[in-house]
Amino acid sequence: MASQSQIFAGAFADPVFSAQSVFKSLMDGFARPGQIMRLEASSVPPSPMGAAAGAVALTLCDHDTPVWLTPALAKSAVPQWIAFHTGATVTDSKTDARFAIIEKGAPVPGFDQFSLGTQEYPDRSTTLVIEIEALSGGVPLTARGPGIKDDVTIAVRGLPEVFLDFWSANRAIFPRGIDLVLTSGDSVLCLPRTTRIARQEV
Amino acid sequence: MYVAVKGGEAAIANAHRLLADRRRGDRTLPSITIQQVVEQLGLAVDRVMAEASLYDRELAALAVRQARGDMIEAIFILRAYRTTLPRFGYSEPVDTATMKVERRVSATYKDLPGGQLLGPTFDYTHRLLDPSLIDDAAVEEPAVKEPGEHVMRVSDILDGEGLIEGDGRMPEGHVMGDLTREPMEFPMARDLRLQALARGDEGFLLALAYSTQRGYGRTHPFVGEVRIGEVEVELDLPELGFAVSLGVVRVTECQMVNQFMGSAKQPPQFTRGYGLVFGQSERKAMSMSLVDRALRTDEFSEDIVAPAQDQEFVISHADNVQATGFVEHLKLPHYVDFQAELDLVRRMRRDYDAARTGSQDGMKEAAE
Amino acid sequence: MDAKLKQESPPDMARKECMRLLARASFEELNAAWEALADKPDVSPVRGPETGLVMVRGRIGGGGDAFNLGEATVSRATVRLSTGEIGHGQLLGTDKQRARLAAIFDALFQRDANRAAVEALHRQIASRIDTEDRRTAEETAATRVDFFTMVRGDD
Numbered sequence: 001m002a003s004q005s006q007i008f009a010g011a012f013a014d015p016v017f018s019a020q021s022v023f024k025s026l027m028d029g030f031a032r033p034g035q036i037m038r039l040e041a042s043s044v045p046p047s048p049m050g051a052a053a054g055a056v057a058l059t060l061c062d063h064d065t066p067v068w069l070t071p072a073l074a075k076s077a078v079p080q081w082i083a084f085h086t087g088a089t090v091t092d093s094k095t096d097a098r099f100a101i102i103e104k105g106a107p108v109p110g111f112d113q114f115s116l117g118t119q120e121y122p123d124r125s126t127t128l129v130i131e132i133e134a135l136s137g138g139v140p141l142t143a144r145g146p147g148i149k150d151d152v153t154i155a156v157r158g159l160p161e162v163f164l165d166f167w168s169a170n171r172a173i174f175p176r177g178i179d180l181v182l183t184s185g186d187s188v189l190c191l192p193r194t195t196r197i198a199r200q201e202v
Numbered sequence: 203m204y205v206a207v208k209g210g211e212a213a214i215a216n217a218h219r220l221l222a223d224r225r226r227g228d229r230t231l232p233s234i235t236i237q238q239v240v241e242q243l244g245l246a247v248d249r250v251m252a253e254a255s256l257y258d259r260e261l262a263a264l265a266v267r268q269a270r271g272d273m274i275e276a277i278f279i280l281r282a283y284r285t286t287l288p289r290f291g292y293s294e295p296v297d298t299a300t301m302k303v304e305r306r307v308s309a310t311y312k313d314l315p316g317g318q319l320l321g322p323t324f325d326y327t328h329r330l331l332d333p334s335l336i337d338d339a340a341v342e343e344p345a346v347k348e349p350g351e352h353v354m355r356v357s358d359i360l361d362g363e364g365l366i367e368g369d370g371r372m373p374e375g376h377v378m379g380d381l382t383r384e385p386m387e388f389p390m391a392r393d394l395r396l397q398a399l400a401r402g403d404e405g406f407l408l409a410l411a412y413s414t415q416r417g418y419g420r421t422h423p424f425v426g427e428v429r430i431g432e433v434e435v436e437l438d439l440p441e442l443g444f445a446v447s448l449g450v451v452r453v454t455e456c457q458m459v460n461q462f463m464g465s466a467k468q469p470p471q472f473t474r475g476y477g478l479v480f481g482q483s484e485r486k487a488m489s490m491s492l493v494d495r496a497l498r499t500d501e502f503s504e505d506i507v508a509p510a511q512d513q514e515f516v517i518s519h520a521d522n523v524q525a526t527g528f529v530e531h532l533k534l535p536h537y538v539d540f541q542a543e544l545d546l547v548r549r550m551r552r553d554y555d556a557a558r559t560g561s562q563d564g565m566k567e568a569a570e
Numbered sequence: 571m572d573a574k575l576k577q578e579s580p581p582d583m584a585r586k587e588c589m590r591l592l593a594r595a596s597f598e599e600l601n602a603a604w605e606a607l608a609d610k611p612d613v614s615p616v617r618g619p620e621t622g623l624v625m626v627r628g629r630i631g632g633g634g635d636a637f638n639l640g641e642a643t644v645s646r647a648t649v650r651l652s653t654g655e656i657g658h659g660q661l662l663g664t665d666k667q668r669a670r671l672a673a674i675f676d677a678l679f680q681r682d683a684n685r686a687a688v689e690a691l692h693r694q695i696a697s698r699i700d701t702e703d704r705r706t707a708e709e710t711a712a713t714r715v716d717f718f719t720m721v722r723g724d725d
């Protein structure tokens with residue numbers, strides 16, 4: 001069994017203000033897709049969950065948001081940690097999940113395996129929180145769409161090869177589709193379903 | 203069409219100040235405490251808890267005081283307050299069979315285990331105004347007697363013969379709904395209907411229940427049992443892995459037993475309607491059980507011939523917070539809407555006049 | 571996940587009863603017991619105290635399938651003692667300090683050194699609840715109807 005200290009420790013020291021500050025960063029992040037946002041509040045979730053993913057979970061998850069975890073996270077103390085600090089339950093079903101959390105290096109399931117919302121309620125889709133190697137220093141991609149003046153370059157490192165295919169398929173079913181929070185260290189980069197991403201011409 | 207306008211801030215501030223003054227009333231009289239409202243206007247507090255769908259005596263009493271005794275306003279305030287709090291979870295279902303009974307009567311059996319326990323009832327009072335309450339005359343301590351045997355559920359007695367349907371079961375695989383989480387959809391399953399009725403307006407449900415007795419969807423009812431008392435609320439704690447008690451709440455339960463002639467699908471038997479309400483309110487619990495039964499038309503292949511049987515009509519209009527919001531919003535500024543309507547009516551009137559007289563003048567006016 | 575947790579920590583009936591009584595304790599009862607405690611450990615918060623809602627469920631017909639009756643206010647707290655024990659307090663109402671004290675006594679209940687003191691508090695709470703329940707039951711029993719037959723048709 002997960003030790004008590006793993007489950008009960010590591011949440012925000014100041015729950016209200018920390019959650020508000022992380023929420024603001026995420027809101028700004030989704031309003032300015034592709035921009036790297038440093039979170040000002042930190043959490044220490046049980047391994048192998050990353051700090052920024054933990055902060056996102058503490059901020060956004062609650063009793064009404066079932067969470068899907070990768071097998072490695074589900075086996076760790078993370079389910080109990082999330083249950084205790086946010087009230088959210090862990091679900092095995094990707095389509096029931098309002099959030100899905102994927103730790104660094106874990107295989108990323110196809111986006112269409114998660115809840116994509118409906119035409120009437122496109123908001124009922126899953127938000128994926130994926131921890132990657134780094135939010136910069138990777139192959140540059142061009143992002144366009146609402147919240148981006150002209151275009152912006154993103155160069156994240158550690159996404160699977162098939163990411164662009166997943167993402168364009170996700171774009172094609174708009175207004176349905178998942179939203180994405182990429183995390184690394186204490187920072188996040190948000191990609192709402194409205195963002196179009198393409199390889200840069202050499 | 204909506205047009206934003208500003209103004210009236212000073213008038214609103216002063217109106218609120220005046221409201222506070224009128225709420226306080228004559229300053230030479232002592233102000234009512236929340237505990238006094240809880241203790242001495244307990245049934246008002248109970249109604250506010252039931253219809254706000256939030257069990258908390260102190261907060262409900264505060265709402266009653268804040269609303270100057272306007273029940274629907276108090277319900278509105280408490281319902282609004284609940285939206286500010288996080289949800290910790292769902293309790294285990296309360297077990298009314300283990301209730302600490304404070305009142306229990308049955309209209310179907312005279313001698314039944316546990317007996318007829320009248321409790322603190324208005325029944326058998328003469329409904330004469332009591333001047334002794336004006337002078338705050340001393341009140342006697344209640345009489346006491348050695349408690350008798352366990353107060354058995356009436357539905358369990360009838361069940362032995364197989365002449366009464368069992369406790370309500372939802373279809374296999376049904377996922378319990380929650381009105382506070384999902385938008386309403388019709389047809390609505392019985393669990394959701396009961397949730398809506400439990401917080402429905404007492405007056406509306408009473409009127410519907412009465413209508414079934416007067417022949418608008420007759421259900422041939424008998425009160426199998428009404429019971430009032432405290433039940434324990436348990437919550438499963440994931441961090442411990444077992445359910446723990448959070449304390450007790452007082453509820454009123456009504457088991458209505460309805461004669462049923464039988465249909466092509468079912469033999470003649472007694473069917474049931476169920477009522478469960480926060481606090482002490484048997485009028486509400488009885489009304490709820492009558493309306494619950496009336497709404498079960500699909501289960502008994504009954505034709506919908508009366509308002510109380512029409513679930514969309516009943517459930518859509520049972521919530522007094524929604525109802526008062528929509529009715530009362532009519533007094534808010536509709537200046538632009540009304541101007542538009544006024545123009546329209548003027549134009550129609552010109553057309554009408556023109557058509558009637560057929561005169562040159564009429565035509566000219568309409569063309570303007 | 572629930573099933574997994576349950577498997578890992580079977581219901582501890584003594585602890586469950588402990589928490590049931592602490593949920594019914596008044597602030598005065600809890601506070602007096604805390605003040606009377608000889609060597610008080612330091613207490614640090616783990617979660618809360620905070621107030622929220624629990625959706626109270628009933629059963630259709632009293633014993634059938636569940637439905638949502640309405641919500642109730644609940645206050646809860648989780649604390650850690652300087653000696654390492656974790657305690658949870660959760661009770662109806664908005665009194666966060668009561669919830670915090672209940673959590674402290676749940677933690678103290680797990681310490682051999684304090685168990686007797688917590689059990690004395692339990693007995694005090696249980697005895698008050700029993701007296702109140704007994705009184706209500708007696709008052710209710712006095713309103714029981716004794717039917718007697720006045721006239722039978724065949725005499």
